[in-house]
Amino acid sequence: MRIDVLTLFPAMFPGYLGQSLLCKAIEQGLVDVQVHDLRTWARDKRQTVDDRPFGGGPGMVLKVEPVVESVEAIRVMADDPVHVVLLTPQGHRFDQATAERLASQSRVLLLCGRYEGFDQRIIDLLQPEELSIGDYVLNGGEVAAMVVIDAVVRLIPGVLGDDRSCHEDSFSGESRRLEHEQYTRPREYRGLNVPEVLLSGDHGKIADWREQRSDQKTRERRADLLPGQSCEPTDRIP
Ligand code: 6GU
Numbered sequence: 001m002r003i004d005v006l007t008l009f010p011a012m013f014p015g016y017l018g019q020s021l022l023c024k025a026i027e028q029g030l031v032d033v034q035v036h037d038l039r040t041w042a043r044d045k046r047q048t049v050d051d052r053p054f055g056g057g058p059g060m061v062l063k064v065e066p067v068v069e070s071v072e073a074i075r076v077m078a079d080d081p082v083h084v085v086l087l088t089p090q091g092h093r094f095d096q097a098t099a100e101r102l103a104s105q106s107r108v109l110l111l112c113g114r115y116e117g118f119d120q121r122i123i124d125l126l127q128p129e130e131l132s133i134g135d136y137v138l139n140g141g142e143v144a145a146m147v148v149i150d151a152v153v154r155l156i157p158g159v160l161g162d163d164r165s166c167h168e169d170s171f172s173g174e175s176r177r178l179e180h181e182q183y184t185r186p187r188e189y190r191g192l193n194v195p196e197v198l199l200s201g202d203h204g205k206i207a208d209w210r211e212q213r214s215d216q217k218t219r220e221r222r223a224d225l226l227p228g229q230s231c232e233p234t235d236r237i238p
Helices: 009-016 022-025 064-077 094-105 120-126 142-153 205-222
Strands: 002-007 032-037 083-093 107-112 129-132
Touching: 002 009, 002 064, 002 142, 009 022, 009 032, 009 142, 022 032, 022 142, 064 107, 064 120, 083 094, 083 120, 094 142, 107 142, 107 205, 129 142
Parallel strands: 002 032, 002 107, 083 107, 083 129
Antiparallel strands: none
16 A cells, blocks of 8 residues: 655654554555655745635635645556545544545545645545544644554554454444453552453453443443444543
């Protein structure tokens, strides 16, 4: 899989891409991530990529030409179709199902916004999939792009050491439930003990306990995930 990122702040990415699972996946050639500076496609000497909004108002708007032409340049060089994602608080909410769908593409291009947004003609011409990572406002799409990369790359076969681990995650598969608690050594710490059942060696009982903890946690915290519920998260204040 190849992921291209178009951003005004390419320097935000190397630190994140250079660590841990992402770094290993890139080294192993399981994913290729290329970060591009939008200013490369600016037309004037001052490398302008944004301008004031027609009709007035605060902030700046990303200009249509550099964005459309940078995406076209990447598309022309690609052998496979490039799925374009625009990161914006106005997008559909990014979730595990979306991550799974993106992971099945061979090429994904992530467009990071800044300022007050994108000239609408960028959206009209490129018809990107518009995604938001949640109901809060970030200064730009860069952190959201990293979130999408993180969630997608770990679904690529071979990236996780143990292929089972991503199927047991919260939100994956049909069950869409929060994960049960986990414990490791020591068995006792400051008077807090590991639940007896996990030390019992009885795999049936352990599976039952985990199932029950998952159910209870999901009911308490995220009833919206349970079958037949609306997709709105429950209020955090009980
Ligand atoms: Cl994708 N961008 C921005 N600027 N803010 C966000 C977001 C994206 N998702 C949630 N908030």
